[in-house]
Amino acid sequence: MNKFLKWFASDSFIVSLAAIFMGLLLGAVVMFIGGYNPITAYMALLQSVFGSLDGFGEALREMAPLVLTGLAVAFAFRAGMFNIGAAGQVLMGMTGASLIGIKVTGLPAIIHAPLAVIVGALFGGLWAALAGYIKAKRGVNEVITTIMLNWIALFLCNYIVRTFLLMPGSQRSLDVESSSWVSIGWLSEMMGNARVHWGILIAILASIFFYYFLWKTKQGFEIRAVGSNPEAARYAGINVNKNIVKAMFISGVLAGLAGAFETLGVFHYQSIYSSLPQYGFNGIAVALLGMTHPFGVLAGAGLFGMLTYGASGMSFEAGVPSEIIQIVIGSIIFFIAAQGIVRFILKPVYKRKKEKVL
């Protein structure tokens, strides 16, 4: 318990809290300059998230893919790679889940749903592993391959939906079989039909797995070693190439899970996208908000999900353009990254603290 309290008083916790506060404050200033009342706006935001059970449920629903894509990006970061391809991996995850959800019939739900989730996760994992393999074999920078694979995934998934899964006369797939749904029926009913699903639980488990795997296992140690210094890792006898592919695979599995749950838990069908969905960039933002630590990612996704879900309520109730939330999120990440600025502003507070100690 003491440890827990200490953590709350820790430097990084205070700086993060200050960064969030400064981001919200900056957003308020921008709203004020634009002629809006920031207090009404933030109240409307809170109201739409916490004011009703179905609002809260929907905000939770928004969080699930954010946690998973955030973990995906963070995991690759820990292995020294920048996975810009979460969007493509999410799409592949959706497609894997849709294929199983639509084409496979007659299975009991207890098998069908997990199977669809696993295949979606594998699709995402293999898609990311491809970028890892190209990096390991040919030394091609993963930033450029994941960008390209995003677009390839977009058109490939559209092709699969259009050719094999299409709901005639529309821009989407057929509905997935109800036996493959991962919605939590009783909780949905309790929360006014908010589309809550098992994904949020899996996302929390995934962040625990992330922590345990990276910091408590030998394999995780190898991945972190490759991430912090590949040359040293090679010298220590670690197979760097194998770890690159493995890390990208795990990263992709996490993103693929996000896609599978979106299809099986939220939409129950797959759309034909005209451009890349936002999952990838949001995942990067969440990973950075959480300082690439799994539990930080959970907290970051909570904040991000609350702000983006509340933004629509805010623009509806207070008339403030919802884009303001992007400015707020951007500046929070900015202040967390540029801790120098925060410390600079917090300086007087810190000074007093030090004097006390002396």
Added chain:
Amino acid sequence: MIDLLTFGNLINTTLVFSTALIFAALGGLFSERSGIVNIGIEGLMVFGAFAAAVGTHYAEEAGMGASAPWIGLLTAVVVGVLGALIHAVATITFKADQTISGVVINFLATGITLYLVKLLFDGAGETPLLANRLAKLSFPDIASIPVIGPILGTGLLNSYPTTFIAIILVFVTYYVLYKTKFGLRMRAVGEHPSAADTVGVNVNRMRYIGVMLSGALAGLGGATITLTTTGLFSHTTISGQGFIAIAALIFGKWNPLGIFGAALFFGFAQAIRNYVQLFEWSASIPQDFILMLPYVLTVIVLVVAVGKSRAPAALGEAYDPGKR
């Protein structure tokens, strides 16, 4: 068989698609050569595209007519530099993580520009359609010459002025980076900042210049898309071009001539989509695969021919004079 005029048109379309990429990738070059990762190129292009639309719009309202787009171009440069300044202050002065700061630029850019569009134009989601855009130069005399006419007149010369500016800038950049004292210093700062510091180069000042140049050029890149292609700014005006530009930067191995080649390659791969459809056999290929073509081609070229490209040695590290 493809005839000469079609070939000329293919060249022309390639140049249209390549221009914005050349600008933006050259922008990335200046930043990264000085040692600062700039994943925010996409956002800086958004700033540029927005500023070009707004600048041109108000210049039109002030009665500037056909010269209004040039005001828009200038506005884009200024706003691009201001956007890049955020990145510079965060990464150079406050030593923030460069990747994070770049991602933030992308976030802020879409947020700020769309917020401003709604404020300036009564809640609209896009800027008003511009009456004046940049016009293609035309050389009917040259185009009418047999054989070389279609290629030279219709293909190469019949382009937007921005295309010429972009191509000239490629060679200017090459000259500046490799033949001037300034360029040597900039490269030195990106490769070995403490050595550069030892011989009296102001590392942080060079990096500020590099990042701000990248803002100016990426702004121009975004402006090009508004002023030649879309004619307005909305949330879809810039959708991924900045990331393709970063790909071109890596693909071109952080060298202006390599970037030029890479940008032309991307432009060509985009343009050829429109021409594949002229062939009968293309009807049997699903539309999605034709759309996929540029990206698949890029991956194949990277895997087969290019392989590893070496980034500037000090890329991504804040300069700390006290560190050994």
